[in-house]
Amino acid sequence: MQAAIECDGVGFTFARRPILRDVTVRIPVGEMVGLLGPNGAGKTTLLRILAGVLAPEAGRIRVLGEPPGWRTLRHTALLPERGHLPGWLTIGEWIIHARRLYPDWSEERERRLVDDLALRLDRPIARLSRGEGVRVGLLTCLAREAPVVLLDEPFTGIDLLSRETIASAIVRECGDGSRTVIVATHDVREFEPLFDRVLFLKDGSIAADETAEAIRARGQSVASRYREVFSP
């Protein structure tokens, strides 16, 4: 099966502290992968490197066959954990700009997502709550036809109802197997039924790489496997 993402010995150091160490992984097209790990494990850094906004210091990476760089952003949609939305615009104004800025923007998906995520277009982005901000970020990612979607902590600080809305939007837009999705999260339970595969990242290295099916076959849940991998 063709690989959407290939990492071979990827390493990254910041302020003399190793953030990622020898990360080697191959993710086929159409898989939904959970990237799990405690705080500071290197999940955000790995997603940034895959999206092409951060240059790795060591190793070889291919995203849809290309080395990561700004061009990766053409076919990769990244939902960053913090900020990165134009606070000086309203949601509606941002959508108008986004249509022009992203060559792969789908207006059909956009309309669907605006309804599903219950977004009010006249709301200034600067005044959105955390949950509303994530929804706008998610709209920006999922309204594109990008074959690779990277979601960084989509549930952090989100209330239960918003979580359900967000999760169902992700399933609807990415659940048909045409997109490769990586979700970095602490919230194992909400995403557990969706994952095809789980990567456990510990201190910058892949501690375990298993399919959800294999975990279940052992009579474990992803959450219990998480505890097993990360408990001291």
Added chain:
Amino acid sequence: MTHADRWLALWRFEWSRGRGGQRPWKRRLVWLLVAAGVSLAAGLTISASTSASPNRVGLASFTIWLLFGSFSLVRAGTGDGLGATAMLPYSRFTVVCVRAAVVYARLCGWCLLGAALSAAINAAYGLMRNPQVLGTLLSLLAAAALICMGLACVSAVLSALRSSAYRWMGTLGDMIGSGLIIFLCDDVARRGPLSEMHESWLVFAAVYAAYGVVAAAVGTRCLVRGTWLLTAGDEVERVRPEKAESSRRFMHRFDPNSSARGLRPQVKSVSVNLVRTAMFIFRMGLGRVLWPGGARPAWRAAVVLLFGPVIVFVALVALGWTSRDAHLLFARLEGGMIGGAWLWTMFCGFAVASLLEHLGDWMRGWPVRKEGVIAGFALAESLSTWLWLAAGVLGGVVLWAHLELAHLTRGEDVREVLLAGLVSVLVGTWNTVWSAAWTVCSERGDRFAWFSFEIFLAGVWFVEGGRVVAWFDTVAWPKVAGVAVAFLAVAAMALAPRLHAAARRLISP
């Protein structure tokens, strides 16, 4: 989607950044009128105090107008950082080019408006066809076009540079741009006949434009590498262990439950409590001001810290060394020092307000008087002025010695320069606390009015500060002491309600 469509889309997006979506056009018109009014008033004051010749009013007003643009438009261009743009599927080179082009277009528009204002003032004085004035205005425009190029390049990558090891490059570039405009203002307003030779303006401006291009190239590299993201997006600052330790000691000291353990400070009164809090916060903020690089090696932090003041010192001496006609800034060096301190400490106030915003609810949760918190951070921040003032004092002493040897002294002496340093420290410290309190508790519209007023006052200090110092130097010491005590009393009385209002605003924004 063609290449041109993509550029156009990016241009529109970046253009929307400075538009200020929710700001109505009426407010923008008022903003323009206030800027024009302040520029004209400053031009009149400068002209009256130096040459008393009306042919400088329009030119000086134009430079003040440029100064406004360099502060406000460049900031508008960098608003909300780079995050929104960095995630777009465009080459980093394209992103930087478009950002710089948008800021440059805005600045050019601002320059043309300023030139029209200047031409109108000249016309009012009947100087429209004066070849000297017209030539100087055109030279100013040419120099401004080059300076704006540098400013635009620096502002395009300012956010990326700020979060990288090249932070100094952005800060310095930002500062030199404003410094060059002040230099133009000074050169236009100097005594004697209006010069027809302005090559030096163009040379300095061209060098600055080249600096801007280099800064943009370095910033583009930072963007490509992406390391700026590692610090730019982090809400929790990486603090050194020493800072965390001092914060722990601070919280322990003010822990309401510590009374049971006999550790609660013996608070005698509200004012004692306030002063005590201010002192603790001052000590807490000291490391941040004196050691802005965090975990950076000591020698590098020291170099970065000294770089700006050393450049000011060299520029001051270089410009004053060969001067035969009295420059506005150097005819009365003392005024320049006080005016500079005033201008600098106004920005220190912004820095304090942004720090308080950054601390947010953590700071609100401290069981201490918030007036003391504002005053403490502001006092620590005002220390950053001292290095600059030291550069000014040192430059003044060197110039004075040189001019004394060349028998060209025009009334300056070492005592006056030192006295000016002292006045600058006092006035600057007060202005930092005042600016911080004002910035915390004012609305955006009021803030602009206050900003204009502060710039106007800085101009007054530049022009009249020397006279104040000279007066201090002539009167007897007991009288000076009396004035100082009265100043302190009035300053404290003026500050108290403002600090109180700011503290209330901090608690319930």
